[in-house]
Amino acid sequence: MLPVLTRNSITNVCKGLRRFSSALPKSDTEVSKLKTEKLKREILEFRHAYPEFLPDPKIEFRNKIREKLERNDMVARRTQVDIPEFYVGSILAVTSSDRHSGGKSNRFVGICIYRGGCGLRAEFILRNVIDHQGIEVLYQMYDPSLQKVEVLRLEKRLDDKLYYLRDALPEYSTFDPNMEAELMPEGAPVPVNPIKVKLKPRPWLERWERQNLQGVQDLELPEKFYIKAAQVATPWEKYDLMKEYMRTIPVEEQTEIFSEVQSKLQSLEIDRKKLKRKRVIVKPTKLA
Amino acid sequence: MNQAEVSKLVSQLKTKVNPRLRKFRSPKGPEGRLDRLRKTVTALVKHERLELNYPRADEARMYAERLISDAIRYGDCHKTTMEMADYWLVEKQCVHKLFKVLVPRYQNSTSSYTRLLSAPKPYPGTGDLRAVLELKGNPYPSLLPDTHTNRNLIHNVLLDEAKKVYRSKKYAEIASKIDAAEGANGVKEQKPDEGVPEAVEKEVEASDKKDSVDEVK
Numbered sequence: 001m002l003p004v005l006t007r008n009s010i011t012n013v014c015k016g017l018r019r020f021s022s023a024l025p026k027s028d029t030e031v032s033k034l035k036t037e038k039l040k041r042e043i044l045e046f047r048h049a050y051p052e053f054l055p056d057p058k059i060e061f062r063n064k065i066r067e068k069l070e071r072n073d074m075v076a077r078r079t080q081v082d083i084p085e086f087y088v089g090s091i092l093a094v095t096s097s098d099r100h101s102g103g104k105s106n107r108f109v110g111i112c113i114y115r116g117g118c119g120l121r122a123e124f125i126l127r128n129v130i131d132h133q134g135i136e137v138l139y140q141m142y143d144p145s146l147q148k149v150e151v152l153r154l155e156k157r158l159d160d161k162l163y164y165l166r167d168a169l170p171e172y173s174t175f176d177p178n179m180e181a182e183l184m185p186e187g188a189p190v191p192v193n194p195i196k197v198k199l200k201p202r203p204w205l206e207r208w209e210r211q212n213l214q215g216v217q218d219l220e221l222p223e224k225f226y227i228k229a230a231q232v233a234t235p236w237e238k239y240d241l242m243k244e245y246m247r248t249i250p251v252e253e254q255t256e257i258f259s260e261v262q263s264k265l266q267s268l269e270i271d272r273k274k275l276k277r278k279r280v281i282v283k284p285t286k287l288a
Numbered sequence: 289m290n291q292a293e294v295s296k297l298v299s300q301l302k303t304k305v306n307p308r309l310r311k312f313r314s315p316k317g318p319e320g321r322l323d324r325l326r327k328t329v330t331a332l333v334k335h336e337r338l339e340l341n342y343p344r345a346d347e348a349r350m351y352a353e354r355l356i357s358d359a360i361r362y363g364d365c366h367k368t369t370m371e372m373a374d375y376w377l378v379e380k381q382c383v384h385k386l387f388k389v390l391v392p393r394y395q396n397s398t399s400s401y402t403r404l405l406s407a408p409k410p411y412p413g414t415g416d417l418r419a420v421l422e423l424k425g426n427p428y429p430s431l432l433p434d435t436h437t438n439r440n441l442i443h444n445v446l447l448d449e450a451k452k453v454y455r456s457k458k459y460a461e462i463a464s465k466i467d468a469a470e471g472a473n474g475v476k477e478q479k480p481d482e483g484v485p486e487a488v489e490k491e492v493e494a495s496d497k498k499d500s501v502d503e504v505k
Contacts, residue, residue, distance in 0.1 A: 047294040054292040059307045117289045236319045239375045241354035242309055249292045250300035 044251065046258045049085040050265065051115075052122035052141065053257060054249045070119040071257070075264045077142045082272055083149050088115050089157030089193060091175055092126055094139055095148040105147055108137050109177045113162035117141075127165055129174040134166065152181045156192045158214035167204045168197045168216075180284055186273075296368075299357040302400040303349065310347050325351055328421075330378045332402070333385060336426035339407055342417035349402050349421055351376065356401045359391050393425050400424070405431055 047054065053074065055067045086092055093109045110126030113136070117123045122141040127134065139146060165173040172195075196217045199208065209219050210229040219225075237243065249257075314320030328348035331338055338345070355376050362369040364387040373383045394401045407418040420431060438444065 044297065051291050051294055054294070056290050057292045058290055059305075116291045118291050121289060122291075234318070236322055239372065240322060241358070241372065241376075242305075242350050244293075244296065245298055245301070245305070245354055246309075247290075247293045248296065248298055251297045252300045254297075 040255060043255055043258045043262055046262065046265065047254055048087075050258075050261075052118050053261060054118060054254060055257075056118050057247055057249055059246075067119065068260075071261055073120055074142055075261055077144075078265075078268055081146055081149065082268075082275075083141060084151045084272065086112060086115075086124075086149075086151045086154065087156045087190060088112050088160060088162060089155055090151055091153040091155075091179065092124075093148075093150040093152055093179075094126060094137075094146065095150075096139065096143070097145045097147060099145065107177075108135075109152065109175055109179060110135070110137070111162065111165070111173060111175060113165055113173075127162075127173050128177070129170045130177070132170065134170065134173065136166075150181060152179050154182075154184060154190055156190055158192065158194060162215070163206065164197065164199065164208055164211075164213060164216055167199050167206075167208065169200060172197045297361070298354070299361050301350065301353050301357065302398075303353055303402070303404075305350060306346070310343055312344070312347070326376050326378060329355065329376050330382055332421060332423065333377060333382045333390070334379060337420065337422040337428055339418060339420050342406065342419040345404055345419040345421040349404050352402055352421075352423075353400060355386070356390055356394060359386050360395060363387070363391075390423070397424070 053071060055062060090112050091109070092112055093107055095105050095107045097105045108126055108128070110128035112124050113127045114125040115123075120142045123138055124141060125136055125138045127136045129135070195215065197215055198217045199219060202221075207225075207229070208216060209221055209225050210232060312321040312324055314324065316323065324344070325348050328338070328340065328344055329352050332348065332352050340348075355372065358369050358372060364370060370383075373386055374380075377383050377386060390401070401424055403422050403424055405420045405422075407420045409415065409418055422428075422431070435441065439448070
């Protein structure tokens with residue numbers, strides 16, 4: 001007896017055949033697609049550690065040729081001076097040559113309270129309290145007088161800028177200048193320090209109550225300050241899609257930029273890791 | 289000196305982005321500006337084609353493009369995108385339309401999602417520039433003139449000439465065939481078969497039809 005083929009069964013068989021025939025090449029293309037997607041995502045991850053490689057989003061300041069030349073210069077500078085990954089809230093030690101005393105250098109330890117600028121004009125501010133005096137130093141990241149940048153503690157804070165440390169109690173921005181670098185396990189995510197800072201009583205340098213700060217304890221202000229802050233707040237601004245667009249660089253451009261410098265930056269990172277392994281771990285000494 | 293924000297990834301817009309945003313002065317301030325724009329964006333998603341003043345159309349276009357590109361990039365399970373859609377689409381049934389109709393429509397699109405055409409100014413009027421803003425792939429008849437069947441387009445002119453040459457060649461061939469047949473039958477002094485030219489005519493017509501199918505559309 002021949003099996004009776006209904007229309008449904010025929011179409012099912014056909015579908016099965018089609019699926020079978022398309023299964024092999026499809027899986028191959030899918031795998032390669034997934035691989036490229038993963039690679040793209042990895043490339044885009046560079047934006048956190050190297051934000052200064054992205055150009056200024058302001059359209060008047062854009063110049064593709066200049067940006068490319070600057071990126072080349074930045075990579076060239078990075079082969080001379082090791083500038084490790086750091087974030088606002090990390091504790092850094094910067095050694096720079098002193099132009100007022102030839103042949104000598106200064107080492108300054110402090111917490112990074114700001115990181116900004118792009119291209120060769122990238123900069124960061126370190127803050128510390130030395131002899132009961134708050135000190136802040138602004139370093140140009142690609143300044144040739146910079147000799148060495150060490151990250152003593154790699155961490156993030158709850159805010160993008162820590163300017164409020166200027167009005168905080170001095171204990172929150174006091175760091176030992178002889179601090180040892182803390183070693184972190186390889187491949188671990190950068191920890192976020194959830195510390196809440198206590199501010200000194202008013203008067204302040206800025207109106208902190210209007211800035212929606214996360215890393216600050218209750219400000220203990222009279223009610224009228226909060227009422228005024230609510231009046232001048234602009235809660236609709238987060239919905240302005242075009243303003244958001246004009247503050248960033250689109251994904252396509254970011255991928256292009258980072259795939260251009262990626263191989264060089266990665267080889268620099270590998271060199272740094274090798275150096276780290278070579279370094280002898282010193283027994284920690286008790287600090288003053 | 290600014291540093292680009294890296295917390296959120298956005299797709300590149302496929303339309304021209306103005307260097308600065310229009311103010312649209314309103315008694316409610318910058319909030320009023322966004323209120324006006326979101327009315328337009330909602331109407332665009334709802335009706336798919338609008339006629340309005342040019343500045344508003346140009347501004348609303350950028351916002352509509354951003355909304356659709358975010359919806360494509362992040363989908364409807366992304367909290368921030370959903371909040372944005374909730375804010376920008378005042379009528380809530382449009383949120384469903386955005387994620388279920390527009391996202392599949394533009395998923396693989398390589399050009400912009402909207403089209404901005406300048407509309408005629410009414411006379412006598414205020415003299416404001418008018419524009420038509422529409423979503424691509426809408427169900428309405430096209431606003432652009434149909435230039436595909438224009439006989440004066442260079443490729444159609446060239447095709448016509450090629451057709452003429454082909455025809456004349458074919459006729460010459462047929463004529464030579466008939467001559468040859470006549471030459472062979474000339475001794476017998478017979479009239480040429482009348483069936484041959486009819487068949488030849490058909491052949492030429494068929495080849496003509498083929499050409500017209502190939503014609504640029």
